[in-house]
Amino acid sequence: MSTVLSSANIDPQSDNLDTEAQPNGRDGGRAKATDIREAIEQEILTGLRKPGAKLDEKGIADRFAVSRTPVREALQQLATAGLIELIPHRGAFVRSVSIRELIEMFEVMAELEGMAGRLAARRVDADMLAVLQKRMVACRTAAESQDPDAYYHENERFHRAIYEACGNAFLEGEAKRLHQRLQAFRRLQLRVPKRIDQSLAEHETIVEAIDARDEAGCEQVLRNHILIQGERFADFVALLDEPATGTAGS
Amino acid sequence: MSTVLSSANIDPQSDNLDTEAQPNGRDGGRAKATDIREAIEQEILTGLRKPGAKLDEKGIADRFAVSRTPVREALQQLATAGLIELIPHRGAFVRSVSIRELIEMFEVMAELEGMAGRLAARRVDADMLAVLQKRMVACRTAAESQDPDAYYHENERFHRAIYEACGNAFLEGEAKRLHQRLQAFRRLQLRVPKRIDQSLAEHETIVEAIDARDEAGCEQVLRNHILIQGERFADFVALLDEPATGTAGS
DNA sequence: GTCAACAGGATTGTATACAATTTCTATGAG
DNA sequence: CTCATAGAAATTGTATACAATCCTGTTGAC
Numbered sequence: 001m002s003t004v005l006s007s008a009n010i011d012p013q014s015d016n017l018d019t020e021a022q023p024n025g026r027d028g029g030r031a032k033a034t035d036i037r038e039a040i041e042q043e044i045l046t047g048l049r050k051p052g053a054k055l056d057e058k059g060i061a062d063r064f065a066v067s068r069t070p071v072r073e074a075l076q077q078l079a080t081a082g083l084i085e086l087i088p089h090r091g092a093f094v095r096s097v098s099i100r101e102l103i104e105m106f107e108v109m110a111e112l113e114g115m116a117g118r119l120a121a122r123r124v125d126a127d128m129l130a131v132l133q134k135r136m137v138a139c140r141t142a143a144e145s146q147d148p149d150a151y152y153h154e155n156e157r158f159h160r161a162i163y164e165a166c167g168n169a170f171l172e173g174e175a176k177r178l179h180q181r182l183q184a185f186r187r188l189q190l191r192v193p194k195r196i197d198q199s200l201a202e203h204e205t206i207v208e209a210i211d212a213r214d215e216a217g218c219e220q221v222l223r224n225h226i227l228i229q230g231e232r233f234a235d236f237v238a239l240l241d242e243p244a245t246g247t248a249g250s
Numbered sequence: 251m252s253t254v255l256s257s258a259n260i261d262p263q264s265d266n267l268d269t270e271a272q273p274n275g276r277d278g279g280r281a282k283a284t285d286i287r288e289a290i291e292q293e294i295l296t297g298l299r300k301p302g303a304k305l306d307e308k309g310i311a312d313r314f315a316v317s318r319t320p321v322r323e324a325l326q327q328l329a330t331a332g333l334i335e336l337i338p339h340r341g342a343f344v345r346s347v348s349i350r351e352l353i354e355m356f357e358v359m360a361e362l363e364g365m366a367g368r369l370a371a372r373r374v375d376a377d378m379l380a381v382l383q384k385r386m387v388a389c390r391t392a393a394e395s396q397d398p399d400a401y402y403h404e405n406e407r408f409h410r411a412i413y414e415a416c417g418n419a420f421l422e423g424e425a426k427r428l429h430q431r432l433q434a435f436r437r438l439q440l441r442v443p444k445r446i447d448q449s450l451a452e453h454e455t456i457v458e459a460i461d462a463r464d465e466a467g468c469e470q471v472l473r474n475h476i477l478i479q480g481e482r483f484a485d486f487v488a489l490l491d492e493p494a495t496g497t498a499g500s
Numbered sequence: 501g502t503c504a505a506c507a508g509g510a511t512t513g514t515a516t517a518c519a520a521t522t523t524c525t526a527t528g529a530g
Numbered sequence: 531c532t533c534a535t536a537g538a539a540a541t542t543g544t545a546t547a548c549a550a551t552c553c554t555g556t557t558g559a560c
Contacts, residue, residue, distance in 0.1 A: 033543085057512075067545045072513090073326050080330035089512055089551050104420035108365070115361045170354035283513085307542075317515045322543090339521050339542055 036064055037074035044083050044094055045184050051096035055084060082181070099234060105182060106230025112175045113159070114223035119166040121210045121218040128165040129211060135161045136207045143200045151196050152187055158203060162222070165210075189233045199225070286314055287324035294333050294344055295434050301346035305334060332431070349484060355432060356480025362425045363409070364473035369416040371460045371468040378415040379461060385411045386457045393450045401446050402437055408453060412472070415460075439483045449475070 040060070043049045061071045079086040085095050097105075124132070135158040142150040159179060163172040189195065202225045209218035290310070293299045311321045329336040335345050347355075374382075385408040392400040409429060413422040439445065452475045459468035 068512090069544055069546095073322070073543095076323050076326040077330045080327045090553095091512070101420055104418045107418055108362075108421050108424060111361060111365045112358075115358075168354045168357055170351055171358050174358060308540095318542090319514055319516095323513095340523095341542070 033070035033073040033077075036060065036066070036071055037077050039064075040074060041078060041081075041083060044078075045180065047184050049094050051094050053094045055092040055094070057091070081177075102182075102185060103230050103234055105178065106226060106233070109175075109178050109182060110223045110226035110230070112171065112178065113162070113226050114219040116163050116166040116168075116171055116175055117206060117210070117222035118215045118219035119168055119171070120162055121213050121215045123167040124165050124210055124213075128161075132158075132161050132165060132207050132210060136203050139200055139203050143196050148196065151199075155199065155203075156183075162206070185233055186229060189229050189236065195232065198228075283320035283323040283327075286310065286316070286321055287327050289314075290324060291328060291331075291333060294328075295430065297434050299344050301344050303344045305342040305344070307341070331427075352432075352435060353480050353484055355428065356476060356483070359425075359428050359432060360473045360476035360480070362421065362428065363412070363476045364469040366413050366416040366418075366421055366425055367456060367460070367472035368465045368469035369418055369421070370412055371463050371465040373417040374415050374460055374463075378411075382408075382411050382415060382457050382460060386453050389450055389453050393446050398446065401449075405449065405453075406433075412456070435483055436479060439479050439486065445482065448478075 040049070040055070049055070055075060057068045057071050057075070061068045064071070075084065075086065075092045078084045079092070083095060084092050086092050120128075120132075135154070139151065139154045139158050142154040145151075156179075160176065163175045163179075166172060202221060205221050206218060206225070209221060290299070290305070299305070305325065307318045307321050307325070311318045314321070325334065325336065325342045328334045329342065333345060334342045336342050370378075370382075385404070389401065389404045389408050392404040395401075406429075410426065413425045413429075416422060452471060455471050456468060456475065459471060
């Protein structure tokens with residue numbers, strides 16, 4: 001199975017992660033299946049629930065003060081989305097993402113992003129271009145503030161703007177889905193010192209290419225923009241390797 | 251909402267499509283949630299269940315001789331996969347695919363296929379190449395038999411072989427998923443008279459490109475190979491237009 | 501001391517019961 | 531005759547109960 005990121009068996013993780021982890025706002029809207037799905041999804045993507053960790057139905061049900069029924073529906077959805085694995089009669093487990101699979105995902109992401117950029121360069125109108133430029137400026141501001149989290153956020157919005165500009169709603173959906181799936185890793189990746197400056201420079205090049213209606217150029221830059229993240233990330237994990245690695249047995 | 255393919259309101263479709271439509275084989279293995287999902291999925295993809303048609307929980311449950319619980323789980327999965335739409339307190343409906351969305355999906359499919367071809371040309375080994383050639387020959391045999399269904403089947407296997415040869419398991423999964431999603435439309439598309447011959451010729455070009463390790467060439471041919479299907483299909487529906495079109499209001 | 505077999509407990513999968521919401525139908529006003 | 535409204539029937543969403551399966555700890559044979 002090769003190396004795996006971020007092990008489970010660190011903490012039994014009693015599944016009542018927090019007593020305060022109530023759904024949305026006060027109990028105004030009782031937790032529906034969708035709320036539960038989103039909550040757990042977020043916990044997985046942010047790394048709160050570690051790969052390999054088991055998701056206890058009863059525990060989650062108790063935490064949200066509902067029965068197991070809506071919890072199971074949420075788990076079904078998460079399984080179809082590929083975030084967890086549902087083993088019959090054994091339970092639900094956060095899927096372990098191997099380095100290999102992660103690189104593969106970045107490879108596909110790069111292709112989709114490149115495609116979105118190419119289409120955006122072909123189809124963008126004045127309004128959309130203005131939005132993109134605005135998002136890019138926001139990225140620059142965030143970068144200057146030297147706050148990785150702020151940049152992370154603006155970077156997110158910038159890329160989503162590109163998806164939206166591509167004029168292909170289906171592609172937009174697929175790209176957002178995969179983007180979200182990778183978000184936890186992308187975040188880590190931005191810690192690398194000079195990466196933010198480089199990322200920002202690439203953003204500028206991307207917007208210029210779209211402005212110039214340079215389809216091939218935009219595709220190329222955008223694709224590399226993502227691929228670099230994948231490679232950098234691979235380097236990153238190759239460096240630590242031991243610490244948080246190896247789920248079952250290294 | 252623009253034009254939509256294949257309307258629902260043709261037949262109440264009493265949801266007991268068939269009394270004989272029992273699950274797998276005899277009742278040896280009782281119908282689990284997965285079986286139900288696959289059965290319904292197939293019914294949707296083959297066009298048996300038409301876009302907009304409602305999926306009655308109780309009806310399906312009765313048909314498979316189970317309670318509503320596993321049926322609901324199956325529906326959840328299908329909703330996440332994008333095949334049906336789950337409207338709260340209203341029920342599950344087969345998603346209507348607009349022509350626009352369909353073209354968008356073909357556009358993405360073309361990109362993924364092109365990518366798979368490019369990677370296959372880069373990474374293929376002797377064994378995989380042999381498999382591809384074998385699949386291609388099988389396509390030729392089927393084409394010569396003038397049997398659209400036979401060709402459809404072999405065509406399916408040929409494309410899956412390319413996905414498997416690309417060396418990116420994640421891409422392979424995504425491509426197969428989308429491919430399956432489009433299978434119903436692809437099938438229709440092959441009815442066009444000379445399309446099979448042309449498709450076969452393209453297959454031969456693709457294998458040659460992979461054999462020659464011509465990444466760019468293979469990507470190009472494969473991408474067009476899919477895009478043509480999308481365009482042809484758009485032409486196709488534009489032709490009929492009226493007959494089986496328009497779900498809510500034209 | 502090690503390993504296999506078995507019983508008990510715990511957890512998942514399914515069925516049934518009930519609550520919440522929507523849709524259909526009938527009634528009556530305008 | 532049309533439309534709005536109220537109530538009944540049907541359907542979805544959730545909770546609870548039960549069945550099937552798996553995990554754990556103990557016992558006993560070798």
